[in-house]
Amino acid sequence: MTDLAPTARGYAAITGEIVGIALDYPKRRAWWICFGVALLLLLSFFVSVTVLFWYGVGVWGNNIPVAWGLAISNYIWFLGIGHAGTLISAMLLLLEQHWRNSLNRFAEAMTLFAVICAGLYPLVHLGRPWLFYWIAPYPNTMTVWPQFKSPLTWDFFAVLTYLIVSILFWYIGIVPDLASARDRATRRRAQVFFGLFALGWRGAAHHWARWRQAYRLTAAIAVPLVVSVHSEVSLLFAAGPIPGWTSTVFPPYFVLGAAFSGFAVVSMIAVILRHALGLQNLVTPRHLDLLAKFLLATGLMTAYGYWSEVFDTLYAGEHQEMGTLLDRLGGVYAWSYWGAVLANFVPLQLLWFRRVRRQPLLLFLISLSVTVGMWFERYMLLVTTLYRDYLVSSWREYHPSFWDWSLFAGMLGVFLTLFLLFVRFLPIISSFEVKEALFEEKEEAEEATETAHG
Amino acid sequence: MAESAPGTGLFGMLAEFDKPERLLDAVDKARDAGLRQLEAYSPFPIDGLAERLRFKDQRVPLLTLLGGVLGAAVGYGMQVYTNYAFPIDIGNRPLVANPAFMLITFELTVLFAVLFAIGSMLALNRLPRLHHPLFDLDEFHLASSNKFFLLVFGNDPLFDEGRTRAFLETLTPVRVSPVEHTEIPE
Numbered sequence: 001m002t003d004l005a006p007t008a009r010g011y012a013a014i015t016g017e018i019v020g021i022a023l024d025y026p027k028r029r030a031w032w033i034c035f036g037v038a039l040l041l042l043l044s045f046f047v048s049v050t051v052l053f054w055y056g057v058g059v060w061g062n063n064i065p066v067a068w069g070l071a072i073s074n075y076i077w078f079l080g081i082g083h084a085g086t087l088i089s090a091m092l093l094l095l096e097q098h099w100r101n102s103l104n105r106f107a108e109a110m111t112l113f114a115v116i117c118a119g120l121y122p123l124v125h126l127g128r129p130w131l132f133y134w135i136a137p138y139p140n141t142m143t144v145w146p147q148f149k150s151p152l153t154w155d156f157f158a159v160l161t162y163l164i165v166s167i168l169f170w171y172i173g174i175v176p177d178l179a180s181a182r183d184r185a186t187r188r189r190a191q192v193f194f195g196l197f198a199l200g201w202r203g204a205a206h207h208w209a210r211w212r213q214a215y216r217l218t219a220a221i222a223v224p225l226v227v228s229v230h231s232e233v234s235l236l237f238a239a240g241p242i243p244g245w246t247s248t249v250f251p252p253y254f255v256l257g258a259a260f261s262g263f264a265v266v267s268m269i270a271v272i273l274r275h276a277l278g279l280q281n282l283v284t285p286r287h288l289d290l291l292a293k294f295l296l297a298t299g300l301m302t303a304y305g306y307w308s309e310v311f312d313t314l315y316a317g318e319h320q321e322m323g324t325l326l327d328r329l330g331g332v333y334a335w336s337y338w339g340a341v342l343a344n345f346v347p348l349q350l351l352w353f354r355r356v357r358r359q360p361l362l363l364f365l366i367s368l369s370v371t372v373g374m375w376f377e378r379y380m381l382l383v384t385t386l387y388r389d390y391l392v393s394s395w396r397e398y399h400p401s402f403w404d405w406s407l408f409a410g411m412l413g414v415f416l417t418l419f420l421l422f423v424r425f426l427p428i429i430s431s432f433e434v435k436e437a438l439f440e441e442k443e444e445a446e447e448a449t450e451t452a453h454g
Numbered sequence: 455m456a457e458s459a460p461g462t463g464l465f466g467m468l469a470e471f472d473k474p475e476r477l478l479d480a481v482d483k484a485r486d487a488g489l490r491q492l493e494a495y496s497p498f499p500i501d502g503l504a505e506r507l508r509f510k511d512q513r514v515p516l517l518t519l520l521g522g523v524l525g526a527a528v529g530y531g532m533q534v535y536t537n538y539a540f541p542i543d544i545g546n547r548p549l550v551a552n553p554a555f556m557l558i559t560f561e562l563t564v565l566f567a568v569l570f571a572i573g574s575m576l577a578l579n580r581l582p583r584l585h586h587p588l589f590d591l592d593e594f595h596l597a598s599s600n601k602f603f604l605l606v607f608g609n610d611p612l613f614d615e616g617r618t619r620a621f622l623e624t625l626t627p628v629r630v631s632p633v634e635h636t637e638i639p640e
Contacts, residue, residue: 147542210578
């Protein structure tokens with residue numbers, strides 16, 4: 001019917017191809033090289049965090065008024081990247097789009113690791129990070145409760161919920177494949193590992209039926225969760241009465257921007273894994289094409305957000321808001337505004353062409369440009385707004401310090417290390433869902449031929 | 455569907471099929487033949503298979519709803535309670551500020567609903583269960599790859615080793631194998 005699933009091959013071949021990677025990883029040398037780089041970056045994380053905890057947040061470029069620097073802009077950036085994973089797997093599951101099956105597993109893993117990185121940022125930004133548990137409500141001897149009207153507490157609940165829901169959704173989705181790996185494993189260690197985590201799954205019809213109920217319900221709940229988490233971030237901005245942060249377009253603009261950056265990262269990961277592990281049968285040009293279309297669509301919606309923000313300011317004509325707008329367009333940090341506009345939307349226009357969408361290298365480069373562009377955008381939204389507010393006395397520039405950058409590099413290391421471990425040891429594509437799609441497509445095709453022949 | 459208790463003859467009789475259509479067909483025929491204690495195994499969920507086995511359980515969705523309602527109550531209640539327990543009077547702003555409370559209420563609604571959905575799925579499926587008589591059969595490892603199985607439990611009123619095997623043989627299986635009870639730890 002389509003070039004989405006490897007229709008010519010049997011169920012056993014699919015199992016072998018996907019589960020085989022987890023059991024007997026093919027390109028070990030390339031993996032070790034990548035893992036070495038990731039570990040170096042991870043080392044940078046531990047060093048930066050140690051320095052930060054030892055000397056305090058003063059080692060960063062943060063100041064007053066720019067108390068939110070790289071830490072919070074990276075928090076939003078990472079959280080945004082995570083969103084596409086949930087959207088791909090949950091929204092497309094509910095819409096019964098079978099092509100998601102080749103992408104959802106690693107997209108969800110990406111979400112998980114991106115949310116972990118995002119969650120670490122507010123923690124290390126706290127000033128006294130070892131007291132982070134004070135934002136959780138627990139009966140303490142001081143009989144003090146957290147301030148539930150504070151964005152920091154909202155963050156805590158939003159990120160924690162998002163993390164737990166992502167882990168559970170990803171985990172129950174992977175259990176049947178862990179059972180596959182358990183059944184094929186020959187080495188004792190792999191048998192025990194997969195045996196424990198497969199929970200004794202044996203594919204009973206009653207189990208599948210309840211599993212489907214739970215999986216679909218979780219997906220249905222995860223979609224509004226995604227919207228709420230990033231709207232929460234924009235609400236957190238709006239809670240600070242600062243010019244440039246109070247536009248009503250912010251919640252949808254943040255959510256779409258998040259999905260935009262997330263689809264860019266999913267496209268990059270898809271292109272890399274496909275090439276590195278020879279998954280051309282499972283991640284076909286059609287998948288790249290669909291991802292690219294999503295990227296283009298969310299990109300154009302994000303562009304509407306940019307436009308609407310400018311329009312809003314000009315229409316309201318408020319003095320301070322206009323000042324912030326002019327600072328964005330031509331101030332000290334104009335590079336971040338124009339960088340965002342150029343990197344996000346100019347290469348993106350190539351995706352109108354079908355040939356570009358199906359070309360892995362071009363798609364990778366465009367996605368990379370979008371990922372960088374969205375980083376510029378998060379930086380621009382924070383810094384251009386904070387460095388100049390109502391009073392000239394509180395105008396001050398912000399420049400990230402070495403430790404800001406080294407923590408950012410380290411956080412990329414956290415992400416890469418976790419992701420590489422996932423690629424190495426777990427089934428990175430949902431094999432049972434590919435098989436299910438294959439079966440259903442075959443049935444549909446048979447029905448179609450039957451009706452055609454009367 | 456209830457599993458046969460240990461010490462009662464065979465655990466069941468297992469038929470292996472190479473196509474999902476054959477399994478669906480076999481389930482129908484087994485039901486027509488009056489067998490009631492049945493379970494089917496497949497590497498992926500097959501539409502309609504559970505329904506043919508008379509699966510009507512709606513407890514997972516109901517418990518999910520219950521979890522959501524409970525989460526909303528806990529989320530909202532916690533914020534109201536703590537604001538009265540430790541009042542922070544800033545500019546005489548109201549202690550119970552609904553717009554500010556809705557976020558955490560929503561997040562906890564979602565969290566509890568998902569925890570209940572997945573928790574109830576696992577509990578009702580009796581998972582995790584790392585040990586099962588079927589795991590002793592060599593061919594059963596294909597249930598997660600490309601084969602489809604029908605199991606008639608030994609506690610079915612019509613179960614009889616010879617006759618059940620003969621019946622299953624008529625359904626064009628790849629093979630039919632008896633499933634023994636596994637040893638119970640003393």
